[in-house]
Amino acid sequence: MASKKMKIPTTIDLGDQTRTAMVGLLQANLADGIDLVYQLKQAHWTVRGPNFIGFHELLDQLHEQVEDKVDLTAERIAVLGGQAEGTVDVSAQTSRLPKYPLDAVKIEDHVAAVTKSLAAYAENVRKAIDEASEAGDEGTADLFTEISRAADRARWFVEAHKVAA
């Protein structure tokens, strides 16, 4: 887990307590994001059926978007004087996302699984916006807001594959 003490010197004008709390929030999001990055690839690689190419390509676009957010999250940890723990191993141990079904093949099964994971990801990010804002770190709150907006949009893109009732 992320070290609880800020050991890396920084001149940033945020208190040690705030930075420690923010690094914890960011580290949790980093672990989820790294998990999501490869859940999206799992879907990209295994989906089959009608509308294959559109969904296959969408998954790759979403993968790149989440990967970009993962980078911003890890770099924000560094900005705050923390030490990111960005390995797949740490992600596997601490991700809060549901496990991706390895037997999913049909588009509807992938739509359901990706939606479930995006929902867990997005809900945790939305909570983190408020926590960062309440802690007085608007920079981190803004990053979480950016991630949240992208996650909501990704959710729409995936959910729009479901036929409306």
Ligand SMILES: [Fe+2]
């Ligand atoms: Fe590919």
